[in-house]
Amino acid sequence: ELKVEQNPLFLSMQEGKNYTIYCNYSTTSDRLYWYRQDPGKSLESLFVLLSNGAVKQEGRLMASLDTKARLSTLHITAAVHDLSATYFCAVALIQGAQKLVFGQGTRLTINP
Amino acid sequence: EAQVTQNPRYLITVTGKKLTVTCSQNMNHEYMSWYRQDPGLGLRQIYYSMNVEVTDKGDVPEGYKVSRKEKRNFPLILESPSPNQTSLYFCASRPQGLSYEQYFGPGTRLTVT
Numbered sequence: 573e574l575k576v577e578q579n580p581l582f583l584s585m586q587e588g589k590n591y592t593i594y595c596n597y598s599t600t601s602d603r604l605y606w607y608r609q610d611p612g613k614s615l616e617s618l619f620v621l622l623s624n625g626a627v628k629q630e631g632r633l634m635a636s637l638d639t640k641a642r643l644s645t646l647h648i649t650a651a652v653h654d655l656s657a658t659y660f661c662a663v664a665l666i667q668g669a670q671k672l673v674f675g676q677g678t679r680l681t682i683n684p
Numbered sequence: 685e686a687q688v689t690q691n692p693r694y695l696i697t698v699t700g701k702k703l704t705v706t707c708s709q710n711m712n713h714e715y716m717s718w719y720r721q722d723p724g725l726g727l728r729q730i731y732y733s734m735n736v737e738v739t740d741k742g743d744v745p746e747g748y749k750v751s752r753k754e755k756r757n758f759p760l761i762l763e764s765p766s767p768n769q770t771s772l773y774f775c776a777s778r779p780q781g782l783s784y785e786q787y788f789g790p791g792t793r794l795t796v797t
Contacts, residue, residue, distance in 0.1 A: 617785040674726040
């Protein structure tokens with residue numbers, strides 16, 4: 573059974589600081605997603621990571637994937653208030669292309 | 685505009701009264717899924733479909749049914765809703781292929797009393 577764990581679950585940080593959210597998963601996978609959710613809103617796709625060593629960047633967010641360690645990271649650089657949201661990782665089961673398991677989410681609050 | 689739509693957006697109902705939440709996408713996507721979101725549990729997949737007439741169970745399928753008779757529609761059916769199905773439900777779709785991102789609908793907040 574695939575388990576996906578994120579940490580931390582809650583993160584409060586100051587603007588301008590750097591931080592990393594971790595996503596660990598328990599079995600082999602061929603695809604990992606990162607999503608953002610604002611309060612009361614739907615999920616917005618941020619990144620899709622497909623291979624070991626994959627790194628993607630968009631603005632102040634950078635995601636990476638280490639399939640050997642079964643670990644993905646979402647790094648925030650010089651945080652700004654607009655990045656306050658809940659971030660989810662989701663991992664696809666290798667045998668089932670559409671079967672996804674989500675982490676619990678990390679609620680990120682960025683204070684001025 | 686490319687989008688996934690869900691109806692209704694909000695629903696309050698009583699235990700045992702059958703209901704259907706509709707989901708429709710206009711992007712000709714092969715894959716569609718239903719998820720429920722509960723505090724502290726993240727999103728859990730209920731059912732998914734890889735194309736017309738092809739559906740399979742996710743992690744929490746009990747108490748739910750789905751059908752995929754047309755490519756654009758993927759309704760979620762609760763034959764006899766119970767209070768533990770009170771949740772926020774999301775439909776999502778994506779095209780076939782490993783790298784394609786998934787597009788989520790706006791969500792349906794269901795309360796079963």
